[in-house]
Amino acid sequence: xxxxxxxxxxxxxxxxxxxxxxxxxxxxxxxxxxxxxxxxxxxxxxxxxxxxxxxxxxxxxxxxxxxxxxxxxxxxxxxxxxxxxxxxxxxxxxxxxxxxxxxxxxxx
Numbered sequence: 001x002x003x004x005x006x007x008x009x010x011x012x013x014x015x016x017x018x019x020x021x022x023x024x025x026x027x028x029x030x031x032x033x034x035x036x037x038x039x040x041x042x043x044x045x046x047x048x049x050x051x052x053x054x055x056x057x058x059x060x061x062x063x064x065x066x067x068x069x070x071x072x073x074x075x076x077x078x079x080x081x082x083x084x085x086x087x088x089x090x091x092x093x094x095x096x097x098x099x100x101x102x103x104x105x106x107x108x
Contacts, residue, residue, distance in 0.1 A: 015085060019078050026071045026078075033064030 040057050083089045090096040 016082070019082050019085075023075055023078055026075045029067050030071050033067040036060045036064045 040061060044053070080091045084091055091099070
């Protein structure tokens with residue numbers, strides 16, 4: 001598995017903690033972007049349409065949307081790495097018909 005090689009010299013428990021921390025930060029970012037969306041939507045006045053909304057609110061809406069689109073992909077990749085690490089599946093090993101380009105696209 002890519003994260004448990006001797007090149008990185010990480011113990012399996014620290015690798016698991018790293019992946020778990022990244023998953024938790026992704027979940028908190030998704031929930032934060034949902035919180036921004038609902039706050040902007042519920043606290044708008046009647047006369048503030050989407051056309052007259054300030055640029056700052058538009059930037060929060062767009063950033064939240066981009067986070068909601070990208071972070072589930074990252075969490076799926078982290079779950080695949082966890083499966084590689086603990087159950088000896090080979091998603092990213094080219095010898096066993098894995099896809100190293102997939103790994104590269106997910107993490108670079």
